[in-house]
Amino acid sequence: MNKTISLIAIVTGLVLTSCGSLQTISFEQLQAADVSFPDAVRNVAVVNNMPAYKVGDSHDVISMELKGDGKTAAEALAEEIANANYFEQVIICDSALRGQDTELREDVMLTQDEVQKLAADLGVDLIFSFDRLDIHTKRGALFIDTFDGGFSVDAVDGIVAPVIRIYIPSRERPMLSFSKQDTISWEIEPTLSDKKIVKEASEYAATMPVNYLLPHWREVSRFYFDGGNVRMRDAGVYVRENNWDSAFELWKQIYDKGKGRQKMRAAFNIGLYYEMKDNPATAIEWVEKADKLAKAGTTEATVIAFYLLKLKERQVQLPQLNIQMNRFKDNF
Incomplete structure (x- = not known):
């Protein structure tokens, strides 16, 4: 717990002093309860x-x-x-x-x-x-x-x-x-x-x-990278319009063709895309790619470490949430 709190404090401080390319987004995310009831309990x-x-x-x-x-x-x-x-x-x-x-x-x-x-x-x-x-x-x-x-x-x-x-x-x-x-x-x-x-x-x-x-909804906040080139800026517009698939296409193009910092930032953003798709395992894979490209001690490296922690928490929680929400599968 102390590690999490200190990391949040570090990230917050770095964001306040970092360039405008690091943006935040908040959204509602369904959280698992601590206990599970049998499906027969209606x-x-x-x-x-x-x-x-x-x-x-x-x-x-x-x-x-x-x-x-x-x-x-x-x-x-x-x-x-x-x-x-x-x-x-x-x-x-x-x-x-x-x-x-x-x-x-x-x-x-x-x-x-x-x-x-x-x-x-x-x-x-x-x-x-x-x-x-x-x-x-x-x-x-x-x-x-x-x-x-x-x-x-x-x-x-x-x-x-x-x-x-x-x-x-x-x-x-x-x-x-x-x-x-x-x-x-x-x-x-x-x-x-x-x-x-x-x-x-x-x-x-x-x-x-x-x-x-x-199970309950909770507002969570995430970072993403915006700016630096035309495609990155256009992807940021798509994010703010909640058009994640179009943003992903641009980030993937940047990742495939880019190098260094831009490649790292695109990989990080693709991780966010997969979290929005409730696929934390694939999100972790992409953020780990960003981690390998990030320079130690930079704002990006700290943000990546923070995000990996959150994604791994989500990955652990998701199977329990799926079990708890199984009672609604016939409604879809």
Whole structure:
């Protein structure tokens, strides 16, 4: 991780000081989830398995231990999952399953009998159970961007820690559990209360597991070389018009007939072309050709090293993504 961060910093610094021939492009790229669900899982439910906690309206909100709102969290999680368009149907059961408990019980796992009954009643193959949500507040700071730089203001940081378990009827234990922490901040102002913090933290907690659980789109940025000769400039125009095949034809001509730096830059750009075609293996081959032509210690060599790292990460991820998206193959 430290190597990646330092390389990003180096590349950014070099780009800021390099000539205008190095350009950037951003695009949405589908990312694999950390977990994979069987293709047979088509209909899912989100249930609220948290006790109903009482929420006050206190404005003394620093250093508080709060509990999330299960109904709000379950509804928000169902909406997040539905918006991902991965399952055929997402059903919400936001009434507290623990509403009839005579004693307040926290973080209770569903029994297999409960899972089977819920699955049968709701007509689903899998259940997301929102089981716990702890919120710890402390003093913090928010940075406000302005045209002249920005400034910090006093804030309340809320450490949000949800527990979400996933069940299928055929198993006695959860299929998997999601338990992570993240922080959300609020500017300190007169209307800020624990009621507001609980509501917004509960909504925020629902966004935390979605990228972990489901394939998702993420904006990525890439470098490409532009300029230097007429064909390279024309190819750059094609890139900005999203006409990648025409850009490739010009880059290939430059690579076949060119030498040295122009040949290296064309090879690098052809690697980007193949990444856009979701073919990271061929992209790596071309960027490695560029690497052999690049002079050590140059901006180009650093950019190439950075790009090879990203392409190899994509190559590792792509088989898992293909498995996860296999359920849609009959739709095309």
